[in-house]
Every structure is written in C-alpha cells, then in structure tokens.
Amino acid sequence: MGFSFLSYDGICDGVALVVCPLLGDSGLGIEPKCYSRNVEINSTLIFQPATCFIHIAALVMTAIMVYHIRSKYTAVGRKEIVLFFYLYAVSEMLAIFLDSAIIPTYSPVYSVFTAIYVGLGTSIFWCLLINGFVGFQFAEDGTPKSLWFLRISSFVLFALGFLVAFATFKGAAGMSPTKTQGLWIVQLLFPAVCVVIYVVSQVVLVLRTLDDRWPLGDITFGVLAFVAACVLMFGFSTQICVAVKHYIDGTFFGVLCLLFSVMMIYKYWDSITKEDLEFSVGSKAAVWDVKDPLLGPGDVDVMGPGSISTHESAFAAPPPLGGGGRMGSPGAPSGRLAPGKSGMGYPPQPSSY
Incomplete structure (x- = not known):
C-alpha cells in the first residue's frame, strides 16, 4: 500500500x-x-x-x-x-x-x-x-x-x-x-x-x-x-x-x-551565540586567567607560600643594577628563585660574584 x-x-x-x-x-x-x-x-x-x-x-x-x-x-x-x-x-x-x-x-x-x-x-x-x-x-x-x-x-x-x-x-x-x-x-x-x-x-x-x-x-x-x-x-x-x-x-x-x-x-x-565574558560567572577558569605580558615563554607565575602576587610585583622597587633583574642569579632557571635563596626576596638580590 x-x-x-x-x-x-x-x-x-x-x-x-x-x-x-x-x-x-x-x-x-x-x-x-x-x-x-x-x-x-x-x-x-x-x-x-x-x-x-x-x-x-x-x-x-x-x-x-x-x-x-x-x-x-x-x-x-x-x-x-x-x-x-x-x-x-x-x-x-x-x-x-x-x-x-x-x-x-x-x-x-x-x-x-x-x-x-x-x-x-x-x-x-x-x-x-x-x-x-x-x-x-x-x-x-x-x-x-x-x-x-x-x-x-x-x-x-x-x-x-x-x-x-x-x-x-x-x-x-x-x-x-x-x-x-x-x-x-x-x-x-x-x-x-x-x-x-x-x-x-x-x-x-x-x-x-x-x-x-x-x-x-x-x-x-x-x-x-x-x-x-x-x-x-x-x-x-x-x-x-x-x-x-x-x-x-x-x-x-x-x-x-x-x-x-x-x-x-x-x-x-x-x-x-557568544558569551559576554564581562558578566560571565561560569566555571571556566580560563576565562579569568590573566597572564602577565612581561613573562617570557618559559616563565611561571605561580601563587604560593613565600611568593608575591603579580599585582604587588608591579609596585615593587626595581632591582639594583647588575643584579640580574627578573632572571635571578647566574645559573638560576628563568622565572624561578636561585638555589639557596629563602624565597622571600622578589626581586632577587644581586649575587655576590
């Protein structure tokens, strides 16, 4: 049929x-x-x-x-x-x-x-x-x-x-x-x-x-x-x-x-449909993850005990001349504290050499 x-x-x-x-x-x-x-x-x-x-x-x-x-x-x-x-x-x-x-x-x-x-x-x-x-x-x-x-x-x-x-x-x-x-x-x-x-x-x-x-x-x-x-x-x-x-x-x-x-x-x-991120309160953490543009590709900006926040570091005193700045002491990995330091000194203190 x-x-x-x-x-x-x-x-x-x-x-x-x-x-x-x-x-x-x-x-x-x-x-x-x-x-x-x-x-x-x-x-x-x-x-x-x-x-x-x-x-x-x-x-x-x-x-x-x-x-x-x-x-x-x-x-x-x-x-x-x-x-x-x-x-x-x-x-x-x-x-x-x-x-x-x-x-x-x-x-x-x-x-x-x-x-x-x-x-x-x-x-x-x-x-x-x-x-x-x-x-x-x-x-x-x-x-x-x-x-x-x-x-x-x-x-x-x-x-x-x-x-x-x-x-x-x-x-x-x-x-x-x-x-x-x-x-x-x-x-x-x-x-x-x-x-x-x-x-x-x-x-x-x-x-x-x-x-x-x-x-x-x-x-x-x-x-x-x-x-x-x-x-x-x-x-x-x-x-x-x-x-x-x-x-x-x-x-x-x-x-x-x-x-x-x-x-x-x-x-x-x-x-x-696109979400307005200004008013978004979703669970997507990446939406609120603001990267420091001054960090290099290998730098790590981690909040933890003994560290200082990115916002506070913006107002910190500049490092002394010849101290290596953000890079730390000679031989230290980029973006991390040099070995033997207490972890409380950002910017890193000049090394004695």
Missing part, C-alpha cells in the same frame, strides 16, 4: 508508529508488514529493543547539551532554547515506554500516553519555530514577555495535539480511528512546516547579521539528517527490516537521524 495524503493506512503498513495500534477499522490497529524482533526480559516482551537504546542515548546526549547550554549564562536565547531540549527529553522518555510496549497496547492508558506523546511532538516543533525568531530580537530574549509567550503558546499547542489525538483514538468530535485527517496534520504536516520555517529564518539570520558562514553547515547537516529520518522511516522501513532479518527496521534509523538533527540544532545555536 502506497503513501496517501492525510491517511495513515500506507504509513502504518510500512512502519510501526506508536499511533498505529489505535487506528484502523478492525479494532486491532494497523500492523506493519515487517517490524523488528522482540526480546523477552523477566517474562516481559520488549518491542523495538534497538530503538529503545537510541532513546536512552538521546536522553544522555540531551542532558549533556542542556548542561552546556545552562553553563553559558549570558548567551542569547539560552532560556528559550533549553525549553526545546526539555520537551525533547520528556518525549524521548515517554517513547521508551510506548515503542517497547512496556505500556501494553491493549491497556486503557496506552491511548492517553500516546495522545500525550503526540501533543509533545506538536509543542516541540512549535518551540523550535519560535526559537528561530529569538535571534531577530522581536522581544528581548530571557525576559518574562519572551519566556511566557513561548511557554504558554507551547502549552496551547501541546493541548491541541493531545485533544486531536485523543479524540481520534476515542472517536469523538467528528474524528475516529478511520478519520485521521486531524491527527495526520498535527503529527506529520505541522512539524514539517515548522522545520521549513525554522530553516529559512535561520538562513536569513546568518546571511544578514553574521559575518561567519560556518553555521550554514550546521543547518545543512541538520536538514539532511531530518530528511534522512523521514525517508528511512516512512519510505524504506520494510526493505530495511527484510534485509537485516527483522533485527531492526526503519524506526531505528529514524530515531537515530532525528537525534543527530537535534544535536545539529544545539551545534548551530552554540556556534551563533
């Missing part, structure tokens, strides 16, 4: 999406032609085991990216972009339970959690879209106006996606498991439109406001990864599954490529 616009029949026939067990007119969902093997752990069947490992890896990578984002205290759009990664992490955590069928498809709560998952996907792409306009400074980033607009609008889109999905699963408000046009729009069409708008806005931002063109490479790799995820998941899932004898299917590569595209979003944001 081929791809059909506003219909899940052809999609669910090829790839095992979490919504597919709740759609169709048979009451048993739409089963794909080929899906990955199950494994049994403690008398519990785990579906899509390889895909679950990718979800776990996505959680780890998201935690790392959030840590680095939060460490850039003065970067533009820091608070806005971190919400996108929080929503993505929650979505990946929920996908572990849905893809693996830890929450059984026959359970009454499966439809509720699936609707939550669809709502999260809608809000994630909306949040990404709004973050695309933060760089244009229509509203000052980090202010309550910017943050609350993002949070409230993301919640509204989450509620919209949840209600459309739940009404489709339960056959309410003119929707049903066989009338999936609304669900198709919020789960598949809306995210694609958000990605297109986000990419166009970021290309315009880079070309008009930045001198560096390297961020365009991050955008390109992110777009290619997103396109590859869609093609492998919806176009070649059955062929992949048959070729590798049911060990993995298109869902595995789809989730993997989506993770890579999210990582490219972080890489792009990191490449276009």
